[in-house]
Amino acid sequence: MTKAAGGDARYVARPRTTGRPLHVLLAALILAPVWATAVHAAPPMLYHSANDDGVAAPGIPQELGMPMVTLFLYLDAGAASTGTGTTCVDGDGDELCGWEWALLVNGGADIQGFVPDPAQDIVSRVSATELAGIGGNAVTGQLGPIRLGEVDLNITAPVWSVSMQTGTAVTAAFTLTNIPSTEIAVPEPGFATALGSGFMVLGLLARLRTRSVSRKFLLVILLLLLTPGSAVAQDADADGVPDGIDNCVYSANPLQEDFAGLYGPPGDGIGDACQCGDVNSDGAIDLLDAATYERGLAGLLPIDLDQDKCSVIGNRLDCDPNDRQTLRETIVGSGAGIQPVCQAANAVPPGPSRIVAAGDSITQGFSADCTCNAGFFGLICLLCPAGGDQPQHSWFDGSSLGNSFYALYGGPGSGITSSRVSVSGAEMTSGGNQFSIQVDNILALSPVPDLVVVELGGNDVCNRGCVDAASCGNPLYDDATWTTAIEAGLDKLVGFGHPTSIPIGGTVYLLGVPRVQDLYAAGVAKQTGNSSVNCDSFRDSFDVCEIATLNAPMSGEDLPTRLAALETRIPRYNEIIRDLALAYTTNSNGRNPNGIEVVTDYVNESIASVGTTPFGENEINGGDCFHPSVAGQSTLAAGAWRSNPR
Numbered sequence: 255m256t257k258a259a260g261g262d263a264r265y266v267a268r269p270r271t272t273g274r275p276l277h278v279l280l281a282a283l284i285l286a287p288v289w290a291t292a293v294h295a296a297p298p299m300l301y302h303s304a305n306d307d308g309v310a311a312p313g314i315p316q317e318l319g320m321p322m323v324t325l326f327l328y329l330d331a332g333a334a335s336t337g338t339g340t341t342c343v344d345g346d347g348d349e350l351c352g353w354e355w356a357l358l359v360n361g362g363a364d365i366q367g368f369v370p371d372p373a374q375d376i377v378s379r380v381s382a383t384e385l386a387g388i389g390g391n392a393v394t395g396q397l398g399p400i401r402l403g404e405v406d407l408n409i410t411a412p413v414w415s416v417s418m419q420t421g422t423a424v425t426a427a428f429t430l431t432n433i434p435s436t437e438i439a440v441p442e443p444g445f446a447t448a449l450g451s452g453f454m455v456l457g458l459l460a461r462l463r464t465r466s467v468s469r470k471f472l473l474v475i476l477l478l479l480l481t482p483g484s485a486v487a488q489d490a491d492a493d494g495v496p497d498g499i500d501n502c503v504y505s506a507n508p509l510q511e512d513f514a515g516l517y518g519p520p521g522d523g524i525g526d527a528c529q530c531g532d533v534n535s536d537g538a539i540d541l542l543d544a545a546t547y548e549r550g551l552a553g554l555l556p557i558d559l560d561q562d563k564c565s566v567i568g569n570r571l572d573c574d575p576n577d578r579q580t581l582r583e584t585i586v587g588s589g590a591g592i593q594p595v596c597q598a599a600n601a602v603p604p605g606p607s608r609i610v611a612a613g614d615s616i617t618q619g620f621s622a623d624c625t626c627n628a629g630f631f632g633l634i635c636l637l638c639p640a641g642g643d644q645p646q647h648s649w650f651d652g653s654s655l656g657n658s659f660y661a662l663y664g665g666p667g668s669g670i671t672s673s674r675v676s677v678s679g680a681e682m683t684s685g686g687n688q689f690s691i692q693v694d695n696i697l698a699l700s701p702v703p704d705l706v707v708v709e710l711g712g713n714d715v716c717n718r719g720c721v722d723a724a725s726c727g728n729p730l731y732d733d734a735t736w737t738t739a740i741e742a743g744l745d746k747l748v749g750f751g752h753p754t755s756i757p758i759g760g761t762v763y764l765l766g767v768p769r770v771q772d773l774y775a776a777g778v779a780k781q782t783g784n785s786s787v788n789c790d791s792f793r794d795s796f797d798v799c800e801i802a803t804l805n806a807p808m809s810g811e812d813l814p815t816r817l818a819a820l821e822t823r824i825p826r827y828n829e830i831i832r833d834l835a836l837a838y839t840t841n842s843n844g845r846n847p848n849g850i851e852v853v854t855d856y857v858n859e860s861i862a863s864v865g866t867t868p869f870g871e872n873e874i875n876g877g878d879c880f881h882p883s884v885a886g887q888s889t890l891a892a893g894a895w896r897s898n899p900r
């Protein structure tokens with residue numbers, strides 16, 4: 255997704271009136287000033303500081319044309335601190351409380367990479383020709399030169415330039431201001447003059463969504479006039495607009511206002527009343543929402559975080575740092591994007607009546623309460639890891655856990671029933687208890703559960719002999735194998751090419767593959783200073799997940815090599831789960847004609863989920879030094895519940 259080129263008036267403060275005539279709106283868009291207030295002494299300036307010292311050179315910095323150029327990006331907020339008012343509320347200084355910008359590289363230069371300044375909390379998006387970033391501090395604000403990071407350019411022809419296309423910042427008075435568009439760098443004289451970028455701007459504009467506010471509005475009015483009996487049509491929010499054409503099916507908005515969408519006007523077909531992410535309720539999703547989110551999470555004014563519009567990811571109707579992160583990624587044009595999961599956009603689904611878990615030994619609570627495997631009590635201890643399944647400690651419905659997934663629903667007293675088809679040793683992919691076979695067992699239950707939670711994948715990693723297909727005959731599964739295994743189970747659950755399915759209205763909730771790559775270090779930490787535990791010895795003797803725990807070469811690959819590969823491979827498995835969930839739940843893959851909800855908690859490596867939960871010494875048991883301890887099971891339960899859709 256690409257932003258519009260700057261210069262419009264989309265950030266003008268907009269009164270919360272309803273039914274504003276269209277011509278007034280258009281006039282406001284054309285005539286209104288860019289800045290609603292003028293508290294800022296000078297506009298913030300984004301520039302390249304040739305010496306990386308925060309000093310902007312006079313004029314446009316010129317760089318030798320070939321072969322590689324590094325630009326040091328800075329944003330200068332200005333030097334005057336707030337004297338009257340409170341910074342990031344109603345301050346009068348130069349502090350910036352948030353910023354986002356997009357650079358465009360024109361002509362003979364490619365972006366090789368961007369290294370954000372480690373002192374900044376930046377989310378960025380990088381392609382060969384574009385670099386966008388979002389960050390800032392909406393709690394305290396920032397003064398003076400703010401170092402953003404380094405951009406490496408590969409110069410391929412003498413004529414090139416780097417220019418700032420769009421940028422906005424949140425002022426000390428908590429209003430939006432534009433960061434002026436400027437040239438950031440050009441070649442030294444004698445090479446060439448900067449390219450005009452008009453054709454690129456045209457390209458950007460052409461890619462904007464062009465759904466018309468007026469057409470949609472008129473269509474609604476027309477249909478209302480033509481269908482006096484429209485009471486017979488479904489109208490979930492009883493606002494007179496039938497569900498089929500209502501731009502907010504679950505929020506009453508009879509006038510269908512659609513001022514804006516991502517970045518500002520024009521409307522995007524989603525009504526203001528249910529625009530997920532628009533937490534300050536001005537119709538637009540922009541930097542001001544990200545800054546409002548940051549302050550709202552910190553409990554600071556202005557606390558006008560619209561609770562109905564703040565859950566933009568993860569399916570749970572709440573407002574948490576994951577939602578803010580996703581909002582920032584969306585504004586910068588990266589990540590999975592905003593899902594319409596907010597309360598205003600969705601009817602709250604009813605709770606499930608029967609829940610079931612597919613899984614492996616983790617869900618079976620294997621060895622969870624074992625605390626020793628060596629020393630004086632070694633023999634007694636060995637009985638523990640051999641003791642096997644301890645479902646009473648299962649994260650899913652273990653009776654010993656006050657916060658099991660089931661307990662968080664209220665347990666047996668809730669009227670919900672719970673069961674497990676999980677089997678120790680099961681894989682997602684192969685073997686007699688693989689995912690699709692567990693699905694057969696789910697569909698054979700009576701009644702068939704309406705919430706299926708899946709936690710598989712650990713054994714798919716642990717049972718492999720090497721990470722590189724060139725090293726052994728049973729390497730880590732490739733993308734296609736992993737994908738096919740998940741599809742085989744999901745197809746049955748949703749009834750695609752299969753005679754039965756879970757009930758329509760049911761949900762499949764896929765949890766990520768746990769961080770198997772943490773287990774070795776967790777075991778070393780657990781045995782350190784504890785004579786009752788020897789993880790190295792136990793795991794080596796009993797071949798416990800050797801690919802991740804054997805501190806010796808396997809198939810010619812040493813442990814660091816294998817762990818490094820898992821560090822990328824497991825996130826890849828989780829990305830595939832995420833992408834499949836989206837493809838099924840939207841039916842974009844054509845495999846879910848009944849519209850059964852398929853969701854996951856995995857977004858990416860920087861957003862907390864089961865698949866990103868670190869396993870430390872307290873999260874693994876002291877018996878096999880592999881499976882979750884009781885405490886680890888509690889952690890899993892909390893992680894699974896965090897994004898539970900129902």
Ligand SMILES: [Ca+2]
Nearest residue numbers: 491493495500
């Ligand atoms: Ca309606």
Ligand SMILES: [Ca+2]
Nearest residue numbers: 502505506507
């Ligand atoms: Ca509505």
Ligand SMILES: [Ca+2]
Nearest residue numbers: 514515522524
């Ligand atoms: Ca909208």
Ligand SMILES: [Ca+2]
Nearest residue numbers: 532536538543
């Ligand atoms: Ca907004």
